[in-house]
Amino acid sequence: MTTVERPLRESAVPSWTHRTDVLVIGYGGAGSSAALEAARAGAAVTILEVASGGGGTTAMCGGHVYCGGGTPVQQACGFPDSAEDLYRFLVGSTPFQDEEKARLYAEHSAQHFAWLESQGVPFERSYYPQRHSLQPDARCLIFTGNEKVWPFSETARPAPRGHKAAGEGDAGHLIMKALMAQVDRLPIEKRYDTSVDRLIVDDDGRVVGAAGHHFGQRVHYRADKGVILTAGGFIMNHPMVASHIPDLARDIIDHGSVYDDGSGIQLGLSVGGAAIHMSEYFITLPFYPPEKLTYGLLVNRHGQRFVNEDSYHARIGRTALQQTDHVVYLIVDDSCFGLPDINQFVHQMPRTDLSIEHIATEDSVADLEASLGLPCDTLQQTVALYNANASQGEDPLFHKHPEWLRPLDAPPYAAFDLSLGKAPYLAFTLGGLSTRATGEVLDDRGEVVTGLYAAGRNSCGLPRSADGYASGLSVGDATFFGRLAGRQAALTPSRV
Secondary structure, three states: OOOOOOOEEEEHHOOOOOOEEEEOOOOHHHHHHHHHHHOOOOEEEEOOOOOOOOOHHHHHHOOOEEEOOOOOHHOOOOOOHHHHHHHHHHHHHHOOOOOHHHHHHHHHHHHHHHHHHHOOOOOOOOOOOOOOOOOOOOOOOOOOOOOOOOOEEEEOOOOEEEEEOOOOOOOOHHHHHHHHHHHHHHOOOOOOOOEEEEEEEOOOOOEEEEEEEEEEEEEEEEEEEEEEEEEOOOOHHHHHHHHOOOHOOOOOEEOOOOOOHHHHHHHHHHHHOOOOOOOEEEEOOOOOOOOOHHOEEEOOOOOOOOOOOOOOHHHHHHHHOOOHOOOOEEEEEHHHHHHHHHOOOOOOOOOOOOOOEEEEEEEHHHHHHHOOOOOOHHHHHHHHHHHHHHOOOOOOOOOHHHHHOOOOOOEEEEEEEOOOOOOOOOOEEEEEEEEEEOOEEEOOOOOOOEEEOOOHHHHHHOOOHOOOOOOOHHHEEEEEEEEHHHHHHHHOOOOO
C-alpha cells in the first residue's frame, strides 16, 4: 500500500526523471480515456502505473457500460430512450447527485457509446431479457439498475441501459483491451511498476508533477500542463474504510483491484483538494439468479418486509445492511424455489466458498416462522397480507412490479439466510475528490487546485449511492469524465 507524503516543492527536486505535458496516474478505464483525449488534443502524455501492466479495476469488471439517450443498441432492440429520461433517472435515483455532471453525461451518453465503439470496444445489437446480475453470453443490452422499480419508474420512462461488451461472462477486459490498443497507437509514454507517493508543487501552489519509486529508485516526473489522478477507490485501504465507512469494517468482501488503496484521493488531499461523500459505497447482495427467486419475500428478524424484491441487487444490499442486527431472510415457496448462484456475479473472483445457505424448509408458514425463531405471528401476517394483495395484482406497501407479483401459496416453504456474515456482501467505495465536470480538483471552498485533475474513483462522479446505482455506471462515468479531464488538461497553457 502506497503511503502518501506531503507535497514536494519544485525547488527541492534534485533532477527530473522525465518531462511531459500531461501526467496520468493510473492506467484503468479513466486513465486510458484521459490519456487518449489529451494526446489527441496535441499534448505529450505519460502514464504512471503502480502495477506491471494496465487495466485496473475496469479490466476486472463485468463489462457493463451504462449508456442511454437512444444508443444504436437501444434503437436496434426497440427500446426508446431519451437524454431527458436518462437525466431524470440519474438525479431521481441517486441522492445528492451532481446535476451538472448528470446533465452532461445524459446529453452526451449516446455519443460516448459511439466513441467507445470507435475505439474498438465490441458491442452486439442484442438484448438479454432475463433478470440477471451479468449476462452469461455476449448479448449486450440489459436492465442493470432500478429503472423498472418503484419509485424510480415514476421519475423517468424505464429503458435498459446496461451495454455489455461482447464476450461471454465478464467482459471488462475487452473494454481495456480496446482502449489500451488505442493508447499503443499513439506516442504515449507508459511507465509501469511506478508508485506515486508525493505531488510536486511550485511556489504558487500549482501542481507541476509527481514523485515516487520505480524498483526502489526515486523518480520525479514534471507535468507542464497538469496531473490527472485516476488511481482507483479505497476499498483495499482498511483503516481508511473503517474511518469513513465503519459499516464496511467487517464481514464484507472487498470488490476491486488490490491497488484500490486510496492513494490517489490522498494525493489530492495533500495539496488542498476536498474529498466528498466519503461515507458512500456500493454494496451488493446478488441473491439472483435464478430470477424466479424475485417472486419471494425478503424479511428482517421481525418477520417484516423492508424493500420491493425486484430492486437492483445493490439497493437490496444497502437496505439489508440497514436492518436490525443485519438479519435478513429470503422466503420462497415451491413455485419459485431455486438455489442462488452467487458465483454468477463474482465472476472475476473464482471462489467455491461463496454461497447463500438454504437453512429451512417447512410445510407451513407458521412452522417456517418457528424454525427461524421469528416473533410469533409476524411472518404469518406478512405472508398473509402479501398474498391477499398479490392475488389482486397489488403491492401497496412496496409496489413490487406486477411482473414479479404473485401469492406465495404453494407449500412447502423455504428460507435462505441473507444475513451479514452469512451471505456474501461485496462492496467498493464511491466517495472521492470534489471535481468540476471537466476534471479540475476543487478545494473545500470550491476553488480549483491549479494543475490537478481527477476522474474515475479518484473523483466523486455520477455513482454516489448504492440506492441509485446501476451496473456499468462506474465504467461509463470513468471513461466519459476521464475523456473530459484529459482534454481539459491538454488545453491548459503550459507552465515554462
